[in-house]
Amino acid sequence: MSRRLIPSSPATNWRACMLTLAGAWLIDAAGPVAAESTGHAEHPRSTEAGRTLLAQYQCGSCHTIPGVAGAQGIAAGTLEGFGRRSYIAGRLANIPDALAAWIVAPQSLVPGTAMPAMGVSQADAQLMAAYLMTLR
Template sequence: MHLQQIARCVTVAGALLLCACQPEKPAPPRLDGGNPQQGKRLLAQYQCGSCHRIPDVESARGLAGPSLERFALRSYVAGRWSNRHDWLVRWITSPQSMDPGSFMPNMGVSADDARHMAAYLYTLK
């Protein structure tokens, strides 16, 4: 092998090694059904925006609860449970069952509606 070829191989190998060391972006949560557009409508219908700031949801400019911007990139639901679809659906349908001291009210959201709402929240990256 010529010296130039060896130098190119070392350069390529080094670049590949550096790429392998970069931290991975978090994988998006797995979805178990749900229609994001319907979820967006439901977030407005249940007036989630009176407490939360939610991108592209009409009148969702609340400041009492955390902003839901970039929700899909979060590691946790409500700061405590892994950001998984099943935990999020449970949190939306019955927050008090997960954290009795939470200020998040039980809004009477069905599991089906919560799946749609979660599907929309997981589009927020």
């Protein structure tokens, strides 16, 4: 991804960053995996694939994830209600593009975060993000 998702200087770049993410979200909203908050329905196969991938990548080893079998981890925060949250890791706007980028390379967005890179492809991350955004 060529866009920077967190600003280098909050005072000068925060607005530009949010506008970039908002623009990316508006583009994504027309697609089949747009969040319910846009008024577009989730594509059922996408969300089911996302649920399956969350189990496959063993995200439930650290997180509790409603609807994902065996995902009862307590090392990291629960993902219950994730689609209602405003921020990812307290820093990034909770929108599908940012969430997919976070899933792929969390350290590149928030250096020092405890979330590891799990080798998730961009395509898989988009499906995983689609499922997580349904958790309301």
